[in-house]
Amino acid sequence: MGWLILGALGIAIIFLPQWWVKRVLKTYAQPVDRYPGTGGELARHLLNRLGLEDVKVERLEGKRQWQGDHYDPQARCVRLTPDHFDQASLTAITVSAHEVGHAIQHADGYRPLIWRTRLVAWMQKFQKFGLVLIALMPVALVALKLPRAGIVLLLVGLASLASGILVHLMTLPTELDASFRRALPLLNQGAYLKPEDQRHAKKILTAASLTYVAASLMGLVNFYWWLRVLRLP
Secondary structure, eight states, X not given: OHHHHHHHHHHXXXXXXXXXXXXXXXXXXXXXXXXXXXXXXXXXXXXXXXXXXXSEEEEOOGGGGGGOSEEETTTTEEEEOHHHHHOOSHHHHHHHHHHHHHHHHHHHTOHHHHHHHHHHHHHHHHHHHHHHHHHHHHIIIIISOOHHHHHHHHHHHHHHHHHHHHHHHHTHHHHHHIIIIIIHXXXXXXXXXXXXXXXXXXXXXXXXXXXXXXXXXXXHHHHHHHHHHTTOO
């Protein structure tokens, strides 16, 4: 019984944040025409108002939609999913302001964002390298008969997979800053929100900030799956 309870708690800890984030964003996505302008239009307006005309605003198309709403520091571009780019819902308006918040961080030289950008780029290469090492493990163990080398390859490979979880968790301060020190003051000072939407917008901004935490917890599931595939305890 104790193991069942622990298992249920583990599942709840991993999946509830992701469920809550999706539920909040979906709840306030209706009606789609609550505001006079779309999320894409608001993002462009805010950037122009702040003197960031060189920052682009793009609509994610086709397979690129899996990337989700984000700000790309290298391309200096706010990218929004079609729902948030095209619609004028409370979710679209608030999420767009959140991504503009990241553009403001970049313009201000906000160090945590710069560190995160560099870390993500390095970790992506490390993770690809780790998958190669895991693939080479059977060769080291069987063909070359080097058990120690195989174990080393496996450990480094697993460490590369786990690194993604760590990066996601480290992004939380940057996300909270973009939501509550950048986006929310912008929305309030410009009176872009209806008075009755204030507290709901804060919930959406919290959800936007926790997106990466939810992703890191889901990463634990992928990490565990690899452990089972490799028959590790």
